[in-house]
Amino acid sequence: MPHIDIELEKLQEKLLEMWDVVDYQLVSSREAVLNHDLELTRKVVKLGKKVNRFDVKIDRQCENFFALFNPVAVDLRQVLATLKINANLERIGDTAEGICRIVEKLKEPVSKELAEESRLLEMYDKALSMFTAARKVFVTYDAEAAREVLKQDKLLNKIYRKSDKVIASYMSENPEGVETGLHLYNIIKKIERVGDQVTNIAEEIIFYHDAKVMKHKSRKKKDKE
Amino acid sequence: MSKKEYKLEAKELNAYYGGFHALKGINIAMEEKTVTAFIGPSGCGKSTFLRTFNRMNDYIEGFRVEGEILLDSRDIYDKKVRVDELRKEVGMVFQKPNPFPKSIFENVVYGLKIQGIKKKSVLEEAAERTLRQAALWDEVKDKLQKSALALSGGQQQRLCIARALASQPSVLLMDEPASALDPISTAKVEELIYELKKEYTIVIVTHNMQQAGRVSDYTAFFYIGELVEYSKTKAMFTSPKDTRTQNYITGRFG
Numbered sequence: 001m002p003h004i005d006i007e008l009e010k011l012q013e014k015l016l017e018m019w020d021v022v023d024y025q026l027v028s029s030r031e032a033v034l035n036h037d038l039e040l041t042r043k044v045v046k047l048g049k050k051v052n053r054f055d056v057k058i059d060r061q062c063e064n065f066f067a068l069f070n071p072v073a074v075d076l077r078q079v080l081a082t083l084k085i086n087a088n089l090e091r092i093g094d095t096a097e098g099i100c101r102i103v104e105k106l107k108e109p110v111s112k113e114l115a116e117e118s119r120l121l122e123m124y125d126k127a128l129s130m131f132t133a134a135r136k137v138f139v140t141y142d143a144e145a146a147r148e149v150l151k152q153d154k155l156l157n158k159i160y161r162k163s164d165k166v167i168a169s170y171m172s173e174n175p176e177g178v179e180t181g182l183h184l185y186n187i188i189k190k191i192e193r194v195g196d197q198v199t200n201i202a203e204e205i206i207f208y209h210d211a212k213v214m215k216h217k218s219r220k221k222k223d224k225e
Numbered sequence: 226m227s228k229k230e231y232k233l234e235a236k237e238l239n240a241y242y243g244g245f246h247a248l249k250g251i252n253i254a255m256e257e258k259t260v261t262a263f264i265g266p267s268g269c270g271k272s273t274f275l276r277t278f279n280r281m282n283d284y285i286e287g288f289r290v291e292g293e294i295l296l297d298s299r300d301i302y303d304k305k306v307r308v309d310e311l312r313k314e315v316g317m318v319f320q321k322p323n324p325f326p327k328s329i330f331e332n333v334v335y336g337l338k339i340q341g342i343k344k345k346s347v348l349e350e351a352a353e354r355t356l357r358q359a360a361l362w363d364e365v366k367d368k369l370q371k372s373a374l375a376l377s378g379g380q381q382q383r384l385c386i387a388r389a390l391a392s393q394p395s396v397l398l399m400d401e402p403a404s405a406l407d408p409i410s411t412a413k414v415e416e417l418i419y420e421l422k423k424e425y426t427i428v429i430v431t432h433n434m435q436q437a438g439r440v441s442d443y444t445a446f447f448y449i450g451e452l453v454e455y456s457k458t459k460a461m462f463t464s465p466k467d468t469r470t471q472n473y474i475t476g477r478f479g
Contacts, residue, residue, distance in 0.1 A: 002412075003419045003439065067462035068438035 004069050011061055011082055015089075018054035019135050021047055022089050025096035026131060026194070030124045032100055033187060036109035041100035051093035058086040074208070081208035085138070088197045088204075092131070095190050095197070102183050102190075110184055114177075118166050118184060119159045123191045126155050130198045134205065141209045149202035150214065150222055156195035163188045232257040232426040233278060233396065234295040240273055243287035247273050249450045251292075255443070257395075260418060260427045262437035262458065265447035266478065271430050274447065275398050278428065279315040280308050296396065313340070316389030320401040322381030324373035324388075329365050332373045332384055336392040351391050358424075359387035360417050379410025386417065390425075397421065399429040403436065415440050434474055438462050446470045 001009075025044045032040040062083050065071065071079055115121050130152050137146045163185065171181040203214040214222055231254040240248035248270045255261050263271035273282060280301065282288045293300050301311055313336075324332050333355055334348040342348060352369065356362040361383040365376070373384055382402060389397060399418070403411040418427060418440045431437050437444050438458060445455040446469075454461060454470045465471045472478050 002416055063463055064459045068458065070435050070438070 004071075004075065007065060007069065008075065008078060011058070011065065011079070014054070014058055014061060015082055015085060016135070016139070018051060018058065018086070018089055019138075021051055021054065022093045022096070023131060023135070025051070025093050026128060029096040029099040029103075030128065032103045033110060033120070033124075034115070036103065036106060038104060041103050044100040045097050048093055048097045051090055055086055055090040058082065062086075074211075077208045077211060081204040084204045085201050088200045092194055092197050095194050099187050099190050102186055106180060106183055108180075110180065114170060114180075114184065117170070118163055118188060120184065120188060120191075123156055123159050123188060126152060127191050127194045127198065130195060130202075134198050134201045137202070138205050141205070143206070143210060146202050146206050146209075147222070147225075150199055153195045153199045156192050160188055160192035229254075230257075230298065231255060231295070232297065233428070234293070234298075235274070235277070236293040236295070238274075238277065238290060238292035238294060240270075240277060240282070240288070240290045242285065247450050248277075248290075251452045253445060253452060253455055255426060255428065257426050258422055258424070259442040260422045260429060260440055261443040261445060262441035263428065263430045263445050263447060264432075264434060264437050264473070265453075266473065267432075268449075269447040270450040271445075271447045272400055275400055275428060275430050278396065278398055279312050279317055281317065283308065313392045314394050315396040315398060316392065316394035317398045318382070318385050318389050318400070318402045321405050322378055322385050324376070324381050324384050326372065326374055328370045329373045329376070329384060330369040333387050333391050335388060340392065352387075355387040355390040356384075358390050358421065359383045360413065360420070361387060377410070379406050379413060382406060382410065382414060383417065386414075386421075390421075394425070396426045396428070399427065401430055401432060404432060411436070446473060448473070 025047050028040050028044050031037055032044065062079050065079050069075070110120065130149050133145060133149050133152075136142075137149065167181045167185045167188075171178045174181075200215070206212055206214050212225055214225065217225070233253075233255040235251045235253045238248055238251040239246065251274060263275060265271050276282045277290060277294055278296070278301070282290075290302060294302060296311070296314065299306070325335060327335070330348075330352055333352045334342075337348060337351055342351075353362060353366075356365060361380060364380060365371075365384075373381065376384060382405075386397075386402070402418075403414045406414065415436065418429065421427060422442075429437075429441065441458045443455065444458045444461045446453045446461070446465075446467075448469055454465060454467045456466070461470065462474065465474060
């Protein structure tokens with residue numbers, strides 16, 4: 001295998017290692033919200049440091065790659081995409097950490113009824129499935145599956161837009177649960193952000209493979225491309 | 226703590242062409258099985274320095290060195306050192322492919338024959354081994370008796386690398402080995418260097434900065450006979466310490 005491909009493979013491997021740590025953070029944050037598991041929240045927060053180290057390492061690897069190999073065409077797009085995916089993964093890790101910090105402020109687990117009414121779980125599961133699908137298309141590229149990830153973000157936005165009313169009405173009916181309501185609203189907002197970040201990642205994967213710029217395009221245009 | 230052993234070292238090396246001071250107080254130490262690239266503008270002394278490692282400059286009238294060049298901690302300019310023995314240990318590949326007007330086979334085993342090796346099986350074994358190492362075997366195995374001059378430029382250069390490897394050196398000096406080749410042949414030679422460093426210590430002079438980036442572990446930047454900066458290639462190409470190095474590698478020199 002040519003030297004340049006060996007280096008590109010190393011870069012991809014490192015990014016996937018980071019991906020798995022962030023995946024664990026995200027899945028664990030869901031468990032922590034549902035079970036009010038404070039041991040798990042500490043674990044997720046601690047892993048943040050590991051993710052930061054990956055972030056720095058991958059940035060450095062990309063910098064070296066640019067300096068030593070002067071990549072062009074698909075190689076260039078791969079390294080550019082890697083830089084941006086790296087930044088988004090780090091943000092998703094931060095978001096999972098942020099959710100865990102909110103859980104630490106909660107006095108008890110979010111009740112099943114409230115979780116259902118606010119569609120928290122549905123949101124979480126959609127965000128997680130988007131995240132897993134993005135990793136899959138990163139490893140084995142499938143143009144259609146990559147575009148499917150972009151479409152899925154719609155549902156997260158929809159739930160988020162409606163959540164303020166649901167939570168406002170919960171708070172007015174349960175004055176003692178105002179704090180819980182606010183925390184829950186923050187969690188929902190963060191999961192909506194995860195959807196955006198995974199969307200960014202999928203856009204970068206499409207850019208890498210198909211040389212198409214998907215970001216800042218309307219939904220209609222994205223569907224067409 | 227034991228002192229680190231280096232494959233090649235220069236200590237306070239000064240070289241002169243008559244009254245011209247070509248290399249000024251060079252100190253460098255190269256580890257075994259690494260690739261070191263020498264870069265710098267024309268006339269900076271990089272090729273002169275490369276040629277001190279197998280005493281190729283000895284033939285130039287008025288040339289003299291001061292200081293030490295150590296190969297495996299032995300001074301190669303010591304009077305007891307036999308130059309022919311030294312050159313078995315330190316092979317060299319030049320800018321332009323220079324095969325002899327002989328068959329491919331004869332080219333590869335030329336050095337061995339000069340050393341007095343005549344046994345056919347030994348020569349054949351050496352030819353196959355080195356042609357394989359030079360990633361040329363598959364292309365020439367059916368025409369070993371054909372003239373080496375009938376090969377393409379890229380193949381000729383790999384043949385010269387095979388010829389240099391035949392006497393089983395531990396160091397390979399390469400003076401712009403790809404500058405006369407097309408991009409595909411260049412890529413082949415570069416891949417070859419990457420493979421060969423598993424077994425050999427390689428020093429390469431190159432004008433092509435990208436090539437230095439792609440193939441070398443360490444880079445030394447020379448300017449007007451001085452070694453300005455010597456560090457890991459990654460470090461030099463991302464954050465050079467000296468402004469002159471920075472100006473040179475970014476193409477802003479002069």
